[in-house]
Amino acid sequence: MKKILIIEDEKKISRYLQLELEHEGYSVDIADDGMIALELFKNDFYNIILLDLMLPKLSGEEVCRLIREKSDVPVIVLTARDKTFSKINLLDLGADDYITKPFIIGELLARIRVVLRNKKEFSNGKLASYGGIRLDLGKKIVYVDEKAVSLTKTEFNLLHYLILNREIVLSREQMLNSVWGYDYAGGEKIVDVYIKSLRKKMDYREQKLIHTIRGFGYILNEES
């Protein structure tokens, strides 16, 4: 049975989530504050953590950071609508996803399923996937809509990096440093060259995944 830790100080919300999640067959623990959460986390195994950001004692950000020092358990942040936050900051914290309160329970359940599924693929260390693209990291093979596509080593690494940072705008500099390495002597233009060739190899698809963000860089996104 999959085990979920809910870290949320509003009892009405945590109790409601517990009932719904238990109804779906998950086992649920609740922590009313960050200190209790860390204590439970230390002594038990959880498949996924639902984390409210506005918590007494320790902030949700702090809790997330401390959990990340010890574990790569999936974390979904529950955040209030009126709080200004950036998705990138949440992902920088190490959260896997976020959902804005108030939310529909069905949406949360769907996100939990997606995060658990991605987690399974990544923890096998063998697969990375997004939007119909699947990378077999062991065999270095790429499948696009289940059809094998031949990529060079650099193209493969670049696509892997894009998938790991899906739905985030990446600068040419970030991509260059991560894929080519800091000691790469050539300029950022090389990134454009490789993006162009990746696009070309997936050209036959109706859905375009790699988008140019003018003045910033590129994003891998199913939505255009």
Ligand code: CA
């Ligand atoms: Ca709260």
